[in-house]
Amino acid sequence: MNKRDQIIEIIRQVSGKNLTPAPDESLFESGMLDSFALTDLVTELENKFNLKIPDSALNPRKFDTVELIEQNLEEWGS
Amino acid sequence: MAFLKEFGSYLPAKVVSNDEIGAQVGCDAEWIRNVSGIEERRFAAEGETVCDMAVHAARDCMDRAGMALNEIKMLLVSSGSSERQFPGPAASVAKALGLHSIPAVDLPMASAGSLFGLSLAARLSESVGNILVIGSEKMSQIIERQPMERAVAILFGDGAGACLVTPNDGKAEVVDSALYSDGSFSEDLRVEFGAPLEMNGRSVILQATRKIPRAISDLLEKHNCGVSEIGTFLMHQANQNLIARIARALGVAEDRFYSNISRYGNTSSASMLIAAAEWSKAVGFEAGVPVCFAAFGAGFHWGALLVVGRA
Numbered sequence: 001m002n003k004r005d006q007i008i009e010i011i012r013q014v015s016g017k018n019l020t021p022a023p024d025e026s027l028f029e030s031g032m033l034d035s036f037a038l039t040d041l042v043t044e045l046e047n048k049f050n051l052k053i054p055d056s057a058l059n060p061r062k063f064d065t066v067e068l069i070e071q072n073l074e075e076w077g078s
Numbered sequence: 079m080a081f082l083k084e085f086g087s088y089l090p091a092k093v094v095s096n097d098e099i100g101a102q103v104g105c106d107a108e109w110i111r112n113v114s115g116i117e118e119r120r121f122a123a124e125g126e127t128v129c130d131m132a133v134h135a136a137r138d139c140m141d142r143a144g145m146a147l148n149e150i151k152m153l154l155v156s157s158g159s160s161e162r163q164f165p166g167p168a169a170s171v172a173k174a175l176g177l178h179s180i181p182a183v184d185l186p187m188a189s190a191g192s193l194f195g196l197s198l199a200a201r202l203s204e205s206v207g208n209i210l211v212i213g214s215e216k217m218s219q220i221i222e223r224q225p226m227e228r229a230v231a232i233l234f235g236d237g238a239g240a241c242l243v244t245p246n247d248g249k250a251e252v253v254d255s256a257l258y259s260d261g262s263f264s265e266d267l268r269v270e271f272g273a274p275l276e277m278n279g280r281s282v283i284l285q286a287t288r289k290i291p292r293a294i295s296d297l298l299e300k301h302n303c304g305v306s307e308i309g310t311f312l313m314h315q316a317n318q319n320l321i322a323r324i325a326r327a328l329g330v331a332e333d334r335f336y337s338n339i340s341r342y343g344n345t346s347s348a349s350m351l352i353a354a355a356e357w358s359k360a361v362g363f364e365a366g367v368p369v370c371f372a373a374f375g376a377g378f379h380w381g382a383l384l385v386v387g388r389a
Contacts, residue, residue, distance in 0.1 A: 028280070034113075035283040036319050042284065055288060056262060060280035 007069050010048060014040040023067040028060075038063060045069070051076050080200035081248025082385055083208075085355035086139025086240040088131050089342060090122045096232070103228040110232045111340075115318020119235030119343030121218040128160045128238075129170040132214035135238035135348075136175055138355070139210065143242050147175050150242075151207035154195040156347040158188025158376065159215045163271070167214065188215075188267075189314050189375020191347035192239065196371065197255035197383055199243035207245060213347035214238035223274040230275045233317065235343035239351025248388065249363045255383035256297045258289070267376040286320060286374040291327035293382040294372055301384060303368055305330055309387070312357060314373035315339040315349035324372075336361075347375070363387030 001009070004023070012018055015032045027033040033041065038060060046053060053076050062072045095118050096107035110116055122131060132155055140147055153175075155168035166184030185191045185198075192213035199209035217234035221227075243252075263285060266278040290313070298305060305328050313321060318339050325332040336357040345352060350373050363369065367387045374380040 035280045036323060038280055039284055039287040039323055055260075055285060058281075058284050058288070060278070060284060 003073065004066060004070055006048060007045070007066055010041060010044045011066070014044060021066055024065050026064050027066075028064055033063070045073065049073060079245065080203045080252040081244050081246070081388070082250045082252065083242040083244045083248040084139055084143035085351060085358050086135045086137070086142055087352040087355035088134035088138060088238045089352070090120045090126060090131065090236050092121045092123060093118050094121050094235070099232055103226050103231045105228055105232065113319070114233055115337070115339050116232065116343045117340040120237055122216050122236040126216070127167075128157050128214045128216050129167040129174060131216065131236065131238035132167060132171045132212045132240075133174045135214065135240040135351070136171065136210055136212055139240035139242055145208075145242070147177065149208050150175070150177060150180065150210045152180055152199075152202070152209040153177070153182040154185055154199055154209060154211045155182065156185040156187055156191025156195050156211070156213040157215055158186065158191065158269070158346055159217050159220055160184075160186070161216075161219075171212065187375065187377065187379055188346045189316065189349075190373040190377065190379040190381065191375070192351045193314070193371055193373035193381055193383060194257055194379065196241060196243065197257055197381065200252040200255065200383075203243050203245040209243045210240060211243060211351070212238060212240045213349070213351050215346040215348045217344075217346055220269055220275050223272070225274065227274060227277075229279055230277055233344045235345050237342055237345040237348045237352050239348045239355055241351055241354065249358065250369060250385040250387050253301055253368070253384040253386055254297060255381060256293055257379070257381040258293060259377050259379045261377065263378045264376070267378070283320060285378055286316070286380070287323045287327065289378070289380050290324050290372050290374050290382075293380055294328060294370055297382045297384055298370070303384065307368055308334065308370045309364060309367040310357060310361070310369050311335040312350060312354045312369060312371045314375065315342065315353055316344050316374070
């Protein structure tokens with residue numbers, strides 16, 4: 001499973017919705033993520049990719065699309 | 079050494095249901111309950127001020143302590159919703175209590191203000207004497223500003239809480255506290271003069287769910303106290319879903335966190351002391367059992383305070 005598929009799998013898990021968001025689809029606007037699912041998403045990403053995202057980098061906009069999450073994971077060292 | 083002698087609270091009589099608030103912002107009662115755990119909240123009467131509610135809570139606290147008002151040597155009054163820029167409510171509260179020559183200090187901090195007040199009082203009481211910490215909020219006057227924002231309007235209520243901190247006697251001894259502030263997120267939760275409350279809920283929840291458990295864990299670790307040893311967590315009543323996430327992050331059952339948010343909503347800096355006043359009356363401290371306070375709010379300001387019950 002590539003990184004993008006792993007991200008989508010985590011999004012499905014924390015949202016409880018078995019959907020496949022397009023890479024540039026807003027996860028917030030589409031209703032896949034709310035404030036609390038976002039916190040679960042961050043925790044699961046840290047666990048899955050074995051990284052610690054600093055609080056200062058936790059801008060919700062960085063988690064708005066699968067594409068953005070993938071790009072930011074690179075930046076955070078995954 | 080410092081001790082928590084007694085708590086007090088005041089809730090206005092007017093109950094506002096989810097149906098009522100939902101009708102104003104276009105959502106139903108069940109949705110409000112699902113996203114927040116709130117069933118109803120209290121709103122102050124027209125003309126009832128932050129100072130009025132603070133005075134009620136102060137009198138309740140001193141009555142419960144069986145102490146006279148003139149035994150208070152300092153007031154710390156927290157509010158993020160006071161009616162004017164200055165002076166804040168502290169001096170008016172002191173006057174209303176008949177205290178004309180003690181320092182009365184405002185802590186203009188939403189949500190975390192009463193935790194900061196308790197921590198400061200614990201550090202000062204040995205030299206000052208009895209310090210009454212009050213959190214009082216009239217959030218209704220802020221959330222009713224137009225345009226009403228649904229995510230904000232459903233959350234907040236009015237009320238006041240108080241705690242008497244003393245240098246020599248009380249129901250619990252203060253062990254230690256840890257306070258933190260980070261202005262990087264000050265734009266994410268704010269009220270400009272006369273304007274509606276602005277909240278980036280995603281950022282607030284994301285930061286709170288990480289910072290609160292860390293503050294608690296670090297404080298407990300410093301004192302070799304396991305999370306499982308804590309009898310009760312008394313936290314700022316922001317949102318039941320947030321409390322659940324924090325309990326999960328700490329690995330403890332959600333019911334170890336006292337909660338009254340279903341009845342009062344989020345009363346900002348008053349909420350933790352209102353919860354403590356109710357809990358101490360219904361359950362109360364047990365000798366040797368630690369209790370942990372925690373809060374998070376606009377600023378961001380956050381922290382935790384550890385106490386141990388006394389016989």
